[in-house]
Amino acid sequence: MPARKTYADQVSDAIARLTGRRTLRCPVPGCTLRIRYRAVTSDEARRLAALAHDHTRHHSTK
Numbered sequence: 710m711p712a713r714k715t716y717a718d719q720v721s722d723a724i725a726r727l728t729g730r731r732t733l734r735c736p737v738p739g740c741t742l743r744i745r746y747r748a749v750t751s752d753e754a755r756r757l758a759a760l761a762h763d764h765t766r767h768h769s770t771k
Contacts, residue, residue, distance in 0.1 A: 733761035742767050 714722070714734075722732045725745055731754070735742040744761050746754065760766055 733758055735761055735764055735767070737764040737768075740764060740768065 725732050728747075730745045730747045733744040733746075734740075742761060744757050746757055749757070
């Protein structure tokens with residue numbers, strides 16, 4: 710289950726939505742990945758969604 714978004718995240722996402730942007734987040738708790746996009750092709754949107762949801766492709770090994 711994804712971690713609950715903070716109030717600041719909710720406000721930031723709402724503002725992005727009002728300006729025509731979509732926000733994708735990683736579903737892994739504690740991961741702070743956020744991808745915002747606007748005006749991309751459907752293929753690119755699918756690629757970005759796959760990247761956001763596959764934690765192994767973007768996590769840090771720190």
